[in-house]
Amino acid sequence: MTVLTRVKLTLEEFRARTLVSVANRSFTSKQTPASWVSLKLVQLLLGKPEELDADFDHSSPM
Amino acid sequence: MALIDLIRKSDRLGARKAGTDEKYVICTICDISCQLRASVDENGKLDKIRQHDNPAFSKHICYKGTAAPHVHNHKDRLRVPLKRVGERGEDKWEEISYEQAMDEIADRLSAVVDEHGPEAFAVSTSGWNTQTTHGMDRRFMNLLGSPNWTSGVALCAGNTAAVNKLTYGWFPLGDFMNTKCVVLFGHNPRKHSWSPIYHMIEDARANGAEVIVMDPRVSEQAAAADLHLSLRAGTDAAMCLGWLNVIIEEELYDKTFVDEWTVGFEELLKRVEEYPLSRVSEITGVEPELIARAARMYANADSAIIPWTPITDMQISSTSAIRLQCILRALTGNIDVVGGEIFHGFHPDYIPESELGAHDNLSQAQRDKQLGSQDHPAYTYRAQDMLGDASERVWGHRYADIVMGCYMANPSAMFRAMATEDPYKVKAFFTLGNNTLLSYPNQHQIYAGLMNQDLIVAHEIFMTPTAMLADYVLPGDVFSERNYVADTWGWTGRLQLSQKAVEPPEQATSTFEFWRDLARRMGMTEHFPWESLEDVLDYRLSPMGKTFEEFGRDEYFRFHDANFRKYRRTGFATPSGKVELYSSVLDELGFDPLPYYREGPAISDEYPYYIFTGVREDPFFQTGQRQVEVLRRRSPSPKIFMHPTDAKRDGLIDGDWVDVETATGSVAAKVLVQETMKEGHIRVPHGWWYPEMRYGDSTLSGAFISSDAVLCPDSKEFLDYEQGIPHFKGFPGRVVKRSAPPEGLSQQTLLG
Numbered sequence: 001m002t003v004l005t006r007v008k009l010t011l012e013e014f015r016a017r018t019l020v021s022v023a024n025r026s027f028t029s030k031q032t033p034a035s036w037v038s039l040k041l042v043q044l045l046l047g048k049p050e051e052l053d054a055d056f057d058h059s060s061p062m
Numbered sequence: 063m064a065l066i067d068l069i070r071k072s073d074r075l076g077a078r079k080a081g082t083d084e085k086y087v088i089c090t091i092c093d094i095s096c097q098l099r100a101s102v103d104e105n106g107k108l109d110k111i112r113q114h115d116n117p118a119f120s121k122h123i124c125y126k127g128t129a130a131p132h133v134h135n136h137k138d139r140l141r142v143p144l145k146r147v148g149e150r151g152e153d154k155w156e157e158i159s160y161e162q163a164m165d166e167i168a169d170r171l172s173a174v175v176d177e178h179g180p181e182a183f184a185v186s187t188s189g190w191n192t193q194t195t196h197g198m199d200r201r202f203m204n205l206l207g208s209p210n211w212t213s214g215v216a217l218c219a220g221n222t223a224a225v226n227k228l229t230y231g232w233f234p235l236g237d238f239m240n241t242k243c244v245v246l247f248g249h250n251p252r253k254h255s256w257s258p259i260y261h262m263i264e265d266a267r268a269n270g271a272e273v274i275v276m277d278p279r280v281s282e283q284a285a286a287a288d289l290h291l292s293l294r295a296g297t298d299a300a301m302c303l304g305w306l307n308v309i310i311e312e313e314l315y316d317k318t319f320v321d322e323w324t325v326g327f328e329e330l331l332k333r334v335e336e337y338p339l340s341r342v343s344e345i346t347g348v349e350p351e352l353i354a355r356a357a358r359m360y361a362n363a364d365s366a367i368i369p370w371t372p373i374t375d376m377q378i379s380s381t382s383a384i385r386l387q388c389i390l391r392a393l394t395g396n397i398d399v400v401g402g403e404i405f406h407g408f409h410p411d412y413i414p415e416s417e418l419g420a421h422d423n424l425s426q427a428q429r430d431k432q433l434g435s436q437d438h439p440a441y442t443y444r445a446q447d448m449l450g451d452a453s454e455r456v457w458g459h460r461y462a463d464i465v466m467g468c469y470m471a472n473p474s475a476m477f478r479a480m481a482t483e484d485p486y487k488v489k490a491f492f493t494l495g496n497n498t499l500l501s502y503p504n505q506h507q508i509y510a511g512l513m514n515q516d517l518i519v520a521h522e523i524f525m526t527p528t529a530m531l532a533d534y535v536l537p538g539d540v541f542s543e544r545n546y547v548a549d550t551w552g553w554t555g556r557l558q559l560s561q562k563a564v565e566p567p568e569q570a571t572s573t574f575e576f577w578r579d580l581a582r583r584m585g586m587t588e589h590f591p592w593e594s595l596e597d598v599l600d601y602r603l604s605p606m607g608k609t610f611e612e613f614g615r616d617e618y619f620r621f622h623d624a625n626f627r628k629y630r631r632t633g634f635a636t637p638s639g640k641v642e643l644y645s646s647v648l649d650e651l652g653f654d655p656l657p658y659y660r661e662g663p664a665i666s667d668e669y670p671y672y673i674f675t676g677v678r679e680d681p682f683f684q685t686g687q688r689q690v691e692v693l694r695r696r697s698p699s700p701k702i703f704m705h706p707t708d709a710k711r712d713g714l715i716d717g718d719w720v721d722v723e724t725a726t727g728s729v730a731a732k733v734l735v736q737e738t739m740k741e742g743h744i745r746v747p748h749g750w751w752y753p754e755m756r757y758g759d760s761t762l763s764g765a766f767i768s769s770d771a772v773l774c775p776d777s778k779e780f781l782d783y784e785q786g787i788p789h790f791k792g793f794p795g796r797v798v799k800r801s802a803p804p805e806g807l808s809q810q811t812l813l814g
Contacts, residue, residue: 009399009400012240012400012401013399013400013624013626015400016237016239016240016400016624016626017623017624017625019239019624020621020623020624021623021624023118023621024619024620024621026116026118027116027118027617027618027619027620028616028617028618029614029615029616029617029618030615030616030617039116042116042117042118043117046117046118047117048117049113049114049115049117049120049121050120050121052113052123052128055125055253055254056123056124056125056128057128058125058128058129058132058692
């Protein structure tokens with residue numbers, strides 16, 4: 001493994017750990033400043049939950 | 063747009079959390095565990111199931127999930143215990159109290175055990191459906207002394223977990239979020255089937271990942287893939303050997319990892335040399351150049367995953383195919399790295415069912431009696447006990463029962479013993495959340511086994527063909543009616559909250575309560591001290607330092623911290639501490655320690671088609687939901703897929719009723735001609751029966767009309783050597799046009 005590859009891998013691991021950490025903080029029912037910020041970050045990254053389309057509506061004609 | 067504007071905008075997106083009248087629930091209509099929100103109407107009934115409010119999960123929902131109120135409030139839900147009053151299978155019952163049912167079951171089970179020994183008691187269950195067992199079934203059986211527990215996971219994911227352990231001591235999960243290449247072996251996640259996997263693949267594509275699909279037909283995933291290899295059904299192991307040939311010959315593998323962390327590379331090299339691309343091409347029917355291109359795409363990707371697939375769970379070379387996937391992961395350095403396959407280990411904040419199962423209580427003498435362990439030991443105690451020391455060293459638990467699949471009796475051996483009393487009598491059988499009759503190969507043998515029982519108990523939410531054969535049928539609860547914290551049996555590194563939204567109907571119980579109440583009646587009270595599901599959850603959450611109530615108040619989901627390349631500290635949980643390309647366990651058990659390809663039974667003039675079964679349809683999970691109108695009308699009748707050339711030759715058009723036949727049985731279904739099918743292949747849907755055909759006359763709601771479980775034999779030439787798994791993916795059969803549809807089908811079935 002080259003030094004460059006090792007550095008790249010370390011950065012990727014750091015990024016992945018950070019993502020999990022931020023996501024975990026957003027999964028709380030109890031509001032704290034940290035969880036609020038985390039949820040906002042998750043929403044910024046992933047966007048608004050899409051409305052379900054008619055395909056999910058069992059009253060629609062198939 | 064300034065950052066603050068983005069944050070303000072995002073603040074308006076979606077609700078913060080489930081509202082006060084809503085609960086977070088884990089949907090168990092299928093096995094993928096989507097966390098959703100449940101709301102209740104003014105009458106206390108489950109009203110709506112909605113998508114998650116956190117965008118991380120909001121796409122993970124399908125129309126089976128939103129149909130849950132139609133399932134949970136269904137008029138045909140079982141609500142009180144039933145006792146058989148007619149002949150077995152006659153579907154005649156009297157309603158009795160839960161207390162009476164449990165008293166009588168305990169007495170009759172004790173009588174069987176006293177007369178024939180504890181091994182005469184067998185269980186088949188599907189934990190994905192029942193969810194709240196908390197390992198109490200294994201605990202009860204291990205304390206009693208019976209090793210004969212099996213499950214649908216013997217054919218689906220559980221067996222993969224066990225075989226993965228043989229190679230590197232754990233069952234990893236692909237890091238979809240960060241990967242650059244996804245390889246699907248016949249797996250076809252769709253918007254309404256394995257929805258989270260579908261969306262994670264979509265997200266991976268959006269992040270630049272390439273997707274390679276191996277599938278005989280042009281499935282939805284294959285149509286969208288960067289590369290599609292239309293291989294002959296059941297030849298996945300040969301394909302993997304071809305990939306390895308390219309990867310090794312062109313030196314595309316991770317030499318450092320192979321040198322430091324694997325054993326058996328030289329032996330593997332010799333085995334791989336037996337499979338040049340010309341031979342692999344001849345076996346699979348895929349051009350050598352395309353095989354090489356796919357192997358290079360996989361090996362050269364910055365990171366890559368081969369997600370679990372049911373396809374390699376169910377074929378004659380299953381053990382080798384699964385091990386070859388493990389070996390590909392290892393040789394390309396995709397083990398426990400970002401974008402690769404993550405070894406989560408047990409969640410440190412939750413006591414696993416592997417502990418609650420009390421496996422240490424089962425004596426060696428009783429382990430030795432586990433059915434199937436002598437001929438096909440891979441996922442039985444016999445093989446998995448050989449990993450116990452290593453598992454304890456690496457994972458902190460001697461028993462790593464990942465996905466419940468690592469200490470099972472072989473189902474074919476179990477049903478054979480029930481039917482023939484060889485090698486010993488099995489005379490009491492319990493089935494929980496598992497429509498056993500339609501869920502394993504050789505349905506006729508299963509039926510014979512069930513008819514030869516002194517005691518059958520079913521724990522179900524609806525009457526099923528299997529439950530119709532029982533002496534007692536107990537009503538089960540559903541996901542909106544119970545509290546739970548799911549850890550996916552150690553696989554996915556996450557804890558998910560599921561909250562009780564409504565009360566279960568009348569005398570419906572959880573499987574936890576069933577086993578606890580039976581245990582207490584049979585002298586095991588001290589081992590079952592918990593008074594409620596919440597007591598068990600408090601105990602299991604004790605490493606976190608929270609009660610269930612506190613966990614539910616504070617959070618609804620918790621990922622295991624992301625740590626990578628953990629093997630550098632602990633080694634792998636195998637006897638050598640390394641990735642065993644050459645399996646020491648298989649070697650010691652007398653099997654080929656290296657992976658290989660074995661050809662399935664050949665087609666002939668009499669049976670000219672390759673049949674593949676076990677295929678899911680979007681509206682249903684396994685044998686379930688056919689009685690739920692809003693789902694049934696999406697697929698009113700069973701349909702086989704066949705290629706236009708084959709249909710034309712056989713004189714068939716869309717909508718014709720046919721019998722798909724093998725030497726062991728036939729399936730009546732409608733024809734759907736599809737360009738996307740591979741010529742010479744027939745796709746048969748899984749698990750069909752007709753709840754509307756309930757006549758009380760031993761026809762078992764049409765359990766033998768369209769069930770794919772009759773088609774594939776489970777004689778030796780159809781079974782994988784190491785696990786005893788049937789060859790569901792490419793066995794010989796034929797298609798015969800019917801002069802008329804089967805009698806007794808509803809207008810909906812006939813017209814749909």
